[in-house]
Amino acid sequence: MMWKLKGRAALLTCALLATGLGLSSCGTSTLGYLYVTSVQFGQVLSFRLNINNGKIGGTNCSVANAGQQTCQNSSGGSNPTKLVLANGSQYVYVLNQGSTSPASAGNVGLLTLGGSGSVYSTGQTYATPQSGQNPIDMYLAPSGGFLYVLYQYGPTTMSGCADPTPTTCPGTIALYAIGANGTLTVQPNVSNPSIYYFPVGYLPPLPGTDTPNAVIGPGGNHFYAAASVLYILDNSLDANRPQVDSYSINGTTGQLTSTTNGATVNAFFSAPVAITGYGNDVFIADAGNGAIWTYLIGSNGLTGAGDGYFCPANPTYAYTKGGEPTQAGCATATQGPPYAIFDSLLVSTSGSVTNLYAADNNPNSKANLYAMTFPTSGSNILSLSGGGNSPNPTSLGTEVTCMTISTGTPFLYTSGNGGLAGEQINTTTGILTTQQNAITTAAVQGFAPCLMYSSRR
Numbered sequence: 001m002m003w004k005l006k007g008r009a010a011l012l013t014c015a016l017l018a019t020g021l022g023l024s025s026c027g028t029s030t031l032g033y034l035y036v037t038s039v040q041f042g043q044v045l046s047f048r049l050n051i052n053n054g055k056i057g058g059t060n061c062s063v064a065n066a067g068q069q070t071c072q073n074s075s076g077g078s079n080p081t082k083l084v085l086a087n088g089s090q091y092v093y094v095l096n097q098g099s100t101s102p103a104s105a106g107n108v109g110l111l112t113l114g115g116s117g118s119v120y121s122t123g124q125t126y127a128t129p130q131s132g133q134n135p136i137d138m139y140l141a142p143s144g145g146f147l148y149v150l151y152q153y154g155p156t157t158m159s160g161c162a163d164p165t166p167t168t169c170p171g172t173i174a175l176y177a178i179g180a181n182g183t184l185t186v187q188p189n190v191s192n193p194s195i196y197y198f199p200v201g202y203l204p205p206l207p208g209t210d211t212p213n214a215v216i217g218p219g220g221n222h223f224y225a226a227a228s229v230l231y232i233l234d235n236s237l238d239a240n241r242p243q244v245d246s247y248s249i250n251g252t253t254g255q256l257t258s259t260t261n262g263a264t265v266n267a268f269f270s271a272p273v274a275i276t277g278y279g280n281d282v283f284i285a286d287a288g289n290g291a292i293w294t295y296l297i298g299s300n301g302l303t304g305a306g307d308g309y310f311c312p313a314n315p316t317y318a319y320t321k322g323g324e325p326t327q328a329g330c331a332t333a334t335q336g337p338p339y340a341i342f343d344s345l346l347v348s349t350s351g352s353v354t355n356l357y358a359a360d361n362n363p364n365s366k367a368n369l370y371a372m373t374f375p376t377s378g379s380n381i382l383s384l385s386g387g388g389n390s391p392n393p394t395s396l397g398t399e400v401t402c403m404t405i406s407t408g409t410p411f412l413y414t415s416g417n418g419g420l421a422g423e424q425i426n427t428t429t430g431i432l433t434t435q436q437n438a439i440t441t442a443a444v445q446g447f448a449p450c451l452m453y454s455s456r457r
Contacts, residue, residue, distance in 0.1 A: 032406055032455040033117040034413055034420065035092065037080040038072075039449055044080065044094060045072045046117035047420065047442060049453075054411040054422050056442040070118045076109020076125040082137065082402075083452040087144035089113070091182035092452070095138050095149070096125075103153055103164050105129035108138070110182050113456050126184045130155050131174035131197045133164060139223035139230070146254035147176040147184060150222055150232070152203045172197035173232070175254050190255050198256045200245060201234030221345060224275045224282065225249065226297055230256060231282065233272045234263065242269040244284070246301050264302040266293065268324040276345040276356075281374060283356055283382075285342035290330035292342060292358060292372075294382060310382040312342070312358055312370035319381055346403045348425065350410040355385065355430035357412060359400035367400045367416060369423070371431050385431045402450035415451040419443050 031049040034056065038045055048057035077096025084093045090113055098106035107127035112120045132151025139148045151172045153164035160168035174197055176184040189195050203222075224231045230247045244264040247256040270288020277283060282295040282302055291309040295302040311317040311330035344359040356372045371385040402415045410425040412432060420442045423432035 030457050031408055031411075032453055032457065033113075034404070034451050034453055035083055035113075035119065036415060036420065036444060036451045037075060037083060037094065037449055038444065039079050039081070042075050042078050042080060042096070043072050044075050044083070044092070044111060044119055045444065046119050048117055049406065049411070049422075051409070054406070054409065054424055056413070056420055056422060070114075070120060073111060073119045073121045074109075076111070076121060076123075077107045079106070080109070080449075082450045084138045084140050084147070085452055085454055086140065086147075086178065086182055089454055089456045092119075093138060093140075093147060093182075093184075095135055097135055100134050103133035105131075105133060106135040108135075108147070108149060108176070108184065110184070112182075113454060115457065122182075124183065126176065126186070128174055128186045128196060130157070130195075131186060132172040133161070133169075136203070137222045139225070141249065141254055142225055142228075143251055143254075145178055147178060148223065148230070148254075148256075149174045149176065150200070150203075151197075154197065154199065166202060169202075171200045171203045173200055173256065174198075175256070177254060187254065190253070191257075198247070200232055201243070203233075203235055221274045221276055224277050226277055226280075226282070229259065229297075229301070231264075231275060231302070233275055233284070235271060235273075242266070242272050244272070244275070244302060259301065264295070269293075274342065274345045276347050278347040278349070278354055278356075278374075283345055283347075285345050285358060286325070287342065289325045289327050290342065290360075291325035292345070292356075292382065294374075308381070310372065312372060312382075312384055313360065313368070319383065344400055344403050346405065346412075348405045348410065348412070348430075350405075350425045350427045350430060353428065353430040355425075356382065357403060357432075359403055359414060361399045367398055369400065369412070369414065369432060373430055385429060402452075404451055404453040406453050407455050413451060413453060415444075415449065420451065 029051055031051040034047045036045045075094045075096055077098060079097040080094050081097045082095040092111045094109040096107050096109055098104040105127050107125045110122045110124045112122060114120055132154050134152035135149050136152050137150040153169040154161045154172040156162045175187040177187055179185060186196050189198055222233050228249050230249050232245045234245045235242045246259045248259050270286050272284045273287045274285040280297045284293040286293060290313055291311050293309045308319055308321045309325050310319045314330055317329050342358045342360050346357045348355055358370045360368050372382045373385050374382055400414045400416050404413050411422045412425055413422040426433055
């Protein structure tokens, strides 16, 4: 109740100031808010978005008044790397990775959103060391009743996981049931009630830990669900090639069961790190060669064994059916070695078009955004939108860590090395505009690895 009272107080103050100063009300001038994690300080920050031009508030939830309430709060742990907005737009789950060397269970923090961009900690965190180590991703079930947490490593009780490495310890998924007021309760695996996880394949190492080519980052989407099937990227590092594992989702219990179709194996996969889709189309970013693979969902799972791939960093490298993409073919001369690593994917339908947006992580130059079109659901042929290649502002550095899209007037917002930026989406073509416009950028104190949009005002 306290957060509701504070949120109402903030809205009342805003309204009074608007009346006294002759300003438009906060509600009518606000598109929504960006909620951003700050690793350095273990916080979640909020930034107001102007409804007219998408401008990001220069200070936390800035609306040019003194009545703002809490515009930042503790994430509930250390190294917060991802945010998930629960159904109802009131509760937010924050993935706190904790220490990665040595590996740790981390936790999930529960926050609530109030009015005018206020953020409140519930004081509730959920840590389940019996489920895994080094949490790297979260996924909210399509039903909204369950939260899945992906761990880079299984719990210490698993073979090879007491002192885990990417080649000795596979990953796991924990299942949480979402209860009243957003509370979480970890669920056992009904096929083996003595364990609180679902085993998955081997995952690549985290950046800066095991190898210089480590590719798991906060922006990577390792889950995608369609037609009650959960697809999970599996970067097996042993004799098996990387693959996509599929699990059926029990809509009532949230339980996962490996499908009879087995895994989708692509002989040319190198390091798939991000997955998303739309309708019957599935797109997978392969960091090993700078390509984006396309699939269609069929009765037997993903079809086409890599129906084709597209190299957005090199528009002259046309969409290709089958075969193996090469670093030389997918990279451009201006990017140089090693090549662009596409570690974030996002699909958006704006107006009459549906687009796939990709962000690369290029250590030798500024990061880039790419807007790609595909005709309709079920025809996954990609092509670069006109003007689709958008170099990011310097504030984002060499890495785009997360992307989100606003409702209403559509803007694509990104987080990167210490800053935020936004571009308006053309609802006719899907291309991004106003990229270098200073009004759509903002600095963030402390590294900001991920962000989330909410229309809540």
